[in-house]
Amino acid sequence: MKQQELEKLVEGFLNDSLSSSEWDRLNTELESSRESRDIFRDSIELHGGLAEFHSLRDSIIPITDFAEDLPRQRTERSLWPLAATLTFAVIAIGVLGLFVWKLSLTEVGIAEIVSSDSQPKGTLKKGSFSIDSGFAEIEMSSGARFAMEHGTTVRLISGNRIRLVDGTIGVIVPKRARGFTVETDQGNIVDLGTRFGVSVDSQKQLAKAELFSGEIEIHSDGEITTFRGKNVITLTDSEPPRRVDGSVEPQNFPMPKTTEVIPIVKGDFELGENYQIADSSEVRLGVWGGNYAKIVSESQGISPYAGEGMLKLVSSGPDEMASGRRFCDVLQWVDFRPYVLEGATISARAYINRVAGDEKTDTQFELKLSAHRALGGEKLIEWNTSRLADSDPETWEIIQCSGQLLPDTQYMVLRIGASENQLNNTEPGEIEFDGHYIDHIEMKLILPARPAVR
Amino acid sequence: EKRQRNRLSDAVMEILADEAEPVDSDSQVQLVTALKHCLTKLPPRSRSMIEMLYEDEKKPAQIAEEINWEVNGVYVALSRARSQLKACVNAKLKQAPAE
Numbered sequence: 001m002k003q004q005e006l007e008k009l010v011e012g013f014l015n016d017s018l019s020s021s022e023w024d025r026l027n028t029e030l031e032s033s034r035e036s037r038d039i040f041r042d043s044i045e046l047h048g049g050l051a052e053f054h055s056l057r058d059s060i061i062p063i064t065d066f067a068e069d070l071p072r073q074r075t076e077r078s079l080w081p082l083a084a085t086l087t088f089a090v091i092a093i094g095v096l097g098l099f100v101w102k103l104s105l106t107e108v109g110i111a112e113i114v115s116s117d118s119q120p121k122g123t124l125k126k127g128s129f130s131i132d133s134g135f136a137e138i139e140m141s142s143g144a145r146f147a148m149e150h151g152t153t154v155r156l157i158s159g160n161r162i163r164l165v166d167g168t169i170g171v172i173v174p175k176r177a178r179g180f181t182v183e184t185d186q187g188n189i190v191d192l193g194t195r196f197g198v199s200v201d202s203q204k205q206l207a208k209a210e211l212f213s214g215e216i217e218i219h220s221d222g223e224i225t226t227f228r229g230k231n232v233i234t235l236t237d238s239e240p241p242r243r244v245d246g247s248v249e250p251q252n253f254p255m256p257k258t259t260e261v262i263p264i265v266k267g268d269f270e271l272g273e274n275y276q277i278a279d280s281s282e283v284r285l286g287v288w289g290g291n292y293a294k295i296v297s298e299s300q301g302i303s304p305y306a307g308e309g310m311l312k313l314v315s316s317g318p319d320e321m322a323s324g325r326r327f328c329d330v331l332q333w334v335d336f337r338p339y340v341l342e343g344a345t346i347s348a349r350a351y352i353n354r355v356a357g358d359e360k361t362d363t364q365f366e367l368k369l370s371a372h373r374a375l376g377g378e379k380l381i382e383w384n385t386s387r388l389a390d391s392d393p394e395t396w397e398i399i400q401c402s403g404q405l406l407p408d409t410q411y412m413v414l415r416i417g418a419s420e421n422q423l424n425n426t427e428p429g430e431i432e433f434d435g436h437y438i439d440h441i442e443m444k445l446i447l448p449a450r451p452a453v454r
Numbered sequence: 455e456k457r458q459r460n461r462l463s464d465a466v467m468e469i470l471a472d473e474a475e476p477v478d479s480d481s482q483v484q485l486v487t488a489l490k491h492c493l494t495k496l497p498p499r500s501r502s503m504i505e506m507l508y509e510d511e512k513k514p515a516q517i518a519e520e521i522n523w524e525v526n527g528v529y530v531a532l533s534r535a536r537s538q539l540k541a542c543v544n545a546k547l548k549q550a551p552a553e
Contacts, residue, residue, distance in 0.1 A: 011533040015514050020460060027463045030470070037470060046540055049485040053493070054508040127510040128502065155505060165498075185494040202498065237494075 001029045006036050010043045110159045114139045115257070115449045118150075128155050128165070137256045137449035144180035144191070146171045147254035149451050157183070164207075168199040168452065170253035173214075186235035187220030197253030207235040210248045251340060251453040262334060262346075262443040264414065269295050269439055271309040277330055283376035290330035291316050291417070305351040305396045305439035313418045315432040326424050328433055329366070329417020333375060334443065336412050340453065341405045345446040346371075349400035350416055355435030356391040362433060363388045364421040367401045371409040379413070380406050386419070389436075396439065405445075414443060484547060492542035500535035507532065 009026045012018040018026065029036045109123030118134025129138075130153040139145045141159035148154060152167025163183040173180045173191040180191040184200050184207040194214020200207045209216065211231040218225045218233065218241040225241050227233060230248045235241050265286040266275060278289035292314040297304070304310040313328040315321060352365040368384040383403035390397060399416075418436040425432045462470075493501055506512045506520070514532065518525040 007533050007537070008529070011529050011536070015529065015532070017514065017529075018460070023460050027466050030466045031463065034473075037473060041470065041474075042540060043536065045485065046489075046536060046543065049482070049489050049543075050504065050508045050539075052482070053486050053489050054505070125510075127506065127512075155509070157509065 001025075001033070001036065003039070006039055007043075010040055013040075014043065014047050109141070111138050111140045111156050113137070114145070117451075124156055126156055126158070128153060130154070135254055135449070135451040139256075140177065140180065142177035142180060144171065144173045144177035145256035146182075147256045147449050147451075149254050164198055164200045166200055166202040168197065168253055170197045170250070170255035170452075171195060172256050172258060184235060186237060187218050187241055190217040190219060192216060192226075195250075195255075195258070197248075197250065197255075199253075205237050209233045209235065209241075210250070210253070212248055212250050254451045255447070255449065257449045258447040260339065260445040260447065262336075262412075262445055264332060264334065264441050264443055266295075267441040267443075268307055269304075269309045269311040269441075270307045271295060271297055283333060285333050285335050285375070285411075288330050288332050290415075291320070291328040293328060293330050293417075299437075300355050300393070300435040302353050302355065302393045302435065302437055304437075305353070307439075310353075310437045310439040313433050313436040313438065318428060321426060321430075321432060322428065324424065324426055326420040327366070327417050328436075329415055331413050331415040334412045334414060335410075336371075336405075336445075337410050339445060340447070340450075341409055341445075342407050342450065343448040344405045345402060345448075346405050346412065346443065347400065347402035347446065348414055348441065348443040349398055350441040351396040351439045352387065352389045352399050352418075353393060353396045353437045353439075354389045354391075354418075355393055357434045360423040361391075362418060362420045362422045362436070363391075364419045365389055365399050365436070365438070366415075366417055366419055367399045368413075368415040369401050369403060370413045370415070371405055372411040372413065373408055375411050377411075380409060388421075393435075412443075414441070416441065485543065488543045488546035489539065491546055492539050495542055496535060496538060500531060500538065503528065503531055504535050504539075 006029060009018065009022055009029070012022055013026060030040055109125055111124040113119050113121050113124065114137050116131070116134060116136035119131055119136050124138065131148070131150050133150045135147065135149045137145060137147045140162070144160060146162070146169045148167065148169045152169060153165040154169065155163040155165060157163060160177055160179060161181045161183070169182070171180070171182065171191070172195045173193060175193055178191060178193050182189045182198050184198065185205065186207040189196070189198055189209050192215040194216055195212045196216055197210045197212070198207065209218070211227055211229070211233070213230070215226065215228045218227065218235065220235060220241055223240060227243070232244050232246045232248060233241050234244050266288060275295050277293050278284070278287050282289055294312055294314065295309050296312045297308055299312060311330065316325045316328045346369060348367060348369055350367060354363065355361065364386055366384060366386045368382060370379040370382040372379055381403065383401050385399060385401040387397060387399040416438055418433055420432060493504065496504065503517060506517045507514070512520070514528045515525050518528045
């Protein structure tokens with residue numbers, strides 16, 4: 001029998017598609033020819049190896065580490081229809097041991113399109129995935145998210161593992177999905193809690209990873225290299241992963257929805273150095289300024305919401321008081337220049353509390369956010385919210401405020417305070433605020449999933 | 455003797471079993487390691503088909519439907535891909551240092 005015909009029969013055997021007459025021809029050939037049996041045996045061995053290789057990729061174990069885990073991995077497989085025939089042969093032959101297959105995940109969704117300008121939302125199964133146009137944000141079942149555009153092809157391997165075949169992706173991995181792996185032909189990028197971008201040029205057989213924050217491992221040719229902080233790394237077939245000069249450029253990668261915690265200086269109002277609230281007329285980044293307020297420890301039967309310190313609002317100031325002003329508030333200028341704000345939402349929240357007092361005790365707190373193009377300049381837009389604090393000093397209430405930012409925002413002002421909604425004290429010596437406290441201010445920037453900025 | 459239909463005959467199984475050489479786990483690991491390398495050397499279309507077959511666990515008919523090919527074309531392509539892999543794996547295993 002010609003080798004070509006034998007190969008066709010072997011292919012039919014492996015694909016479970018032989019007709020009765022072909023079975024006869026295969027049996028006759030194998031019975032009579034040692035050479036054909038060798039070819040047949042080689043083919044089965046290769047087939048078993050391929051099945052083993054691909055089922056190992058479903059595991060959470062890095063592919064480079066599979067040698068030690070091979071025997072253990074093999075115990076949990078179940079049969080694939082074709083494997084029934086093959087396994088029968090393999091066991092009888094006694095050559096390969098049990099090459100049986102992992103329970104098929106083919107019909108199970110392992111990822112989801114969560115946002116896209118061109119694709120309907122929906123579940124994705126194992127296999128190759130690309131989009132005809134536009135942009136898509138994918139969330140894996142592990143919680144890892146990546147964004148991709150038209151021209152990029154990925155293979156979804158398991159709930160926490162993909163292969164980037166060609167193109168560019170941006171990745172954000174929450175803690176629960178630590179270990180998320182992006183395979184490339186030049187090496188595997190294993191997340192250790194971070195955000196990064198990967199691009200693959202399949203024609204040039206070149207991959208590049210840009211680590212924006214956190215830590216990744218790159219597994220290549222059995223070696224593991226760890227990178228921390230901002231790094232640009234190239235991966236090639238011929239060299240180990242290498243850090244290269246140049247700054248990371250997240251804007252060159254499509255990115256999934258991102259939540260950035262915006263640092264508010266002294267937002268926890270913790271004790272420590274003798275921190276003074278500055279004069280509100282001073283326009284400086286990262287300092288609290290405003291009316292008469294001070295950081296205190298437990299006071300008037302009220303314990304801080306968190307830690308040992310909190311902000312006590314005292315008064316609007318002697319001159320303002322006489323003029324009938326009804327507020328005591330503090331503010332901080334925050335730098336937003338590092339952020340790409342197209343479609344971004346800003347959100348701030350704080351905890352408020354007050355003494356029980358009596359019917360003349362003011363109850364209202366206010367939180368304001370304003371966006372500015374210049375430091376100390378006019379506001380572009382402002383949002384504010386107010387909330388009444390209850391009379392139970394043991395409980396803290398939350399006040400929060402949010403709004404959609406304009407792209408040309410450069411600075412934000414966060415302003416929080418209490419207002420005299422019950423009695424407006426105007427005489428010198430009168431106490432405007434009987435015991436009003438603020439603690440644990442947070443500000444978050446929610447950046448929507450976006451395509452690369454070109 | 456009447457031949458059993460649609461499976462390897464007992465006679466073939468016996469011969470294959472007699473001729474089988476013991477294979478230890480090290481050589482299986484070497485095979486899979488070589489395959490990992492050789493898969494990256496396959497042309498993209500061939501690799502994609504191998505992945506659809508083994509990773510996505512699709513049948514040749516499903517692959518044919520997905521890529522809009524005749525089923526026989528898929529069989530031929532798979533056979534060629536296996537031949538390429540076999541050649542590459544053999545070369546790679548010969549390079550591997552002797553234990």
